[in-house]
Amino acid sequence: xxxxxxxxxxxxxxxxxxxxxxxxxxxxxxxxxxxxxxxxxxxxxxxxxxxxxxxxxxxxxxxxxxxxxxxxxxxxxxxxxxxxxxxxxxxxxxxxxxxxxxxxxxxxxxxxxxxxxxxxxxxxxxxxxxxxxxxxxxxxxxxxxxxxxxxxxxxxxxxxxxxxxxxxxxxxxxxxxxxxxxxxxxxxxxxxxxxxxxxxxxxxxxxxxxxxxxxxxxxxxxxxxxxxxxxxxxxxxxxxxxxxxxxxxxxxxxxxxxxxxxxxxx
Amino acid sequence: xxxxxxxxxxxxxxxxxxxxxxxxxxxxxxxxxxxxxxxxxxxxxxxxxxxxxxxxxxxxxxxxxxxxxxxxxxxxxxxxxxxxxxxxxxxxxxxxxxxxxxxxxx
Numbered sequence: 367x368x369x370x371x372x373x374x375x376x377x378x379x380x381x382x383x384x385x386x387x388x389x390x391x392x393x394x395x396x397x398x399x400x401x402x403x404x405x406x407x408x409x410x411x412x413x414x415x416x417x418x419x420x421x422x423x424x425x426x427x428x429x430x431x432x433x434x435x436x437x438x439x440x441x442x443x444x445x446x447x448x449x450x451x452x453x454x455x456x457x458x459x460x461x462x463x464x465x466x467x468x469x470x471x472x473x474x475x476x477x478x479x480x481x482x483x484x485x486x487x488x489x490x491x492x493x494x495x496x497x498x499x500x501x502x503x504x505x506x507x508x509x510x511x512x513x514x515x516x517x518x519x520x521x522x523x524x525x526x527x528x529x530x531x532x533x534x535x536x537x538x539x540x541x542x543x544x545x546x547x548x549x550x551x552x553x554x555x556x557x558x559x560x561x562x563x564x565x566x567x568x569x570x571x572x573x574x575x576x577x578x579x580x581x582x583x584x585x586x587x588x589x590x591x592x593x594x595x596x597x598x599x600x601x602x603x604x605x606x607x608x609x610x611x612x613x614x615x616x617x618x619x620x621x622x623x624x625x626x627x628x629x630x631x632x
Numbered sequence: 633x634x635x636x637x638x639x640x641x642x643x644x645x646x647x648x649x650x651x652x653x654x655x656x657x658x659x660x661x662x663x664x665x666x667x668x669x670x671x672x673x674x675x676x677x678x679x680x681x682x683x684x685x686x687x688x689x690x691x692x693x694x695x696x697x698x699x700x701x702x703x704x705x706x707x708x709x710x711x712x713x714x715x716x717x718x719x720x721x722x723x724x725x726x727x728x729x730x731x732x733x734x735x736x737x738x
Contacts, residue, residue, distance in 0.1 A: 375686050382690050386708035395697075395707035402698040406649055413653035421657045485652040487701050488664050494652075494701045522702050529701040558662065619657055 400498070400524040403484070407496050407527070410484040418619045476588055476630035479503065483621050484527065491535035491557065493518070495624060498526045508587045508627045515615045516580060516591040517624060530624070533593065534559055534614060541583035542593050544576050550583065553593060553612065561594060561612035568608050572599050578612055588630040636681070640688050647671055648695040668692045672714050676721040689718035 389395050403410075426433065481497040497503050507520045509530045518538065521529035531538055538555035542563065551566040563578060576596040582589035594612040601608040651667045658664065672692040676685050693711030700710070 372682070374683055378683070378686055378690065382694075382711065386711060389707050398707070399698055399701070406699075409649055410653040413649055414656070417654035417656060417658075420654075485649075485699065485701075486656040488652060488666055488696075492702050527701075531702075 396522075396524050400526055403494060403496075403524070403527040407482075407484050410494075411482055411496075414483060414485070415622060418622070421619060476627045479626040479628050481624050481626055483530075483624055486618070487529075491532040491555065492521060493530040493532065493621075495528050495530055495626075496526070497626065498524045498528050500525050502628055503528050503626060504628075506586070508591070508630070510591055510625050510627065511616055511621065512623065512625065514591055516587060516593050517616050517621065519586065520626065534561055540586045541581045542578050543581045544572060544596070545579045547572075547576070550581055551607075553578065559614060561614055563596070563610040563612050564607065566608045566610065568601065568606065570608075572596060572608070572610060574599065588627065633681075633683075636684055637687055640675070640684065641691055644668060644671065644688070644692050644695045648699050652699055666696075668696050669710075669714065669717065672717055673721070676718055677725075682722075685722075686718060689714040 389398060479497060479501060481495040481501075483493050484496050485494045487493070495509075503520055503523055505520055505523055509517045509519060511517060516533055518530045518532040518535070521531040523529075533540070533553065533555055534557065535555045536557045540553055541550065542553045543550045547570070549566060549570045549572065552564045554562045554564055556562050566572060574596055578593040578596065580587040580589055580591040580593060592615050594614040596610050597613045598611040599608060600610065648668050655664070655667070669692065672689050675688045679685060690711060693708075693714035696710035696714075697707050
């Protein structure tokens with residue numbers, strides 16, 4: 367293979383090779399990335415909200431039939447929830463009076479830091495947010511939505527931005543349980559937008575639609591953060607445990623503002 | 633010449649922002665397309681100025697590296713991919729010509 371290399375091209379190539387070498391050897395890549403993200407985050411925020419609106423519009427246009435069915439299901443679920451709310455209101459009153467009787471003040475379970483989602487990594491299930499080490503963010507801190515839905519945890523931290531490793535990332539795994547049933551298991555990221563609930567005891571009956579919440583067992587996440595809903599249960603005689611697929615409760619299209627839990631009781 | 637390089641640089645910069653922030657939910661058969669590498673391929677196929685082509689490959693890779701988050705890949709990963717694309721297209725255009733678009737080989 368003969369390549370005709372002119373001096374200008376050779377100089378450009380050599381300059382780039384030296385530049386990459388220096389950036390990698392001196393660990394200067396964090397500063398380079400931090401500069402680019404800080405400089406571009408206002409444009410990226412606009413792009414994220416524009417993209418979300420655009421894809422919402424597209425999906426609404428092309429999925430009218432599905433939306434009708436979904437609306438009907440949601441209506442039924444809404445009615446069920448109303449009846450539950452009535453029950454909960456009574457419990458709330460009871461709880462309030464008990465608190466007053468025992469003189470227990472409401473304690474905050476964790477401290478939150480609000481942040482905005484600015485971009486998604488093309489090669490993996492991770493996001494970039496506009497808060498970094500200068501805002502007190504550290505590796506491993508959980509990231510949730512305003513509705514206490516678990517999104518992921520902080521991966522790499524830069525000065526002005528950080529990486530959020532989504533729970534759907536293949537490297538992610540944590541302890542969780544099925545809400546109100548106390549069935550514990552291990553949630554693993556399956557890549558893309560999939561979650562797998564593993565190590566579930568075989569003798570337990572698990573139904574589709576059951577809610578999955580975090581448990582405090584591993585100490586990675588605070589307990590009772592919503593993970594998702596059971597979508598499909600797999601049970602075979604050959605396997606010692608049963609597994610289930612989980613539909614994550616967060617939607618990337620609705621993630622503009624997120625909350626980082628900077629401090630929580632383990 | 634410099635004007636062209638600046639236009640390419642601005643185009644690649646906005647393309648990487650568009651890809652990482654606007655098209656986060658966009659997938660073709662479950663795969664998020666890498667528009668920057670696609671642009672590097674198309675520019676390398678349809679343009680002739682060899683310095684511009686090398687510059688496009690290097691800057692396309694640099695933009696992707698600068699905007700990739702996490703520590704799973706070293707800085708320069710996408711530059712190497714873009715350079716490989718550049719060399720493959722440079723080599724193959726000696727054997728395959730694009731008569732209507734490309735008039736001479738590099």
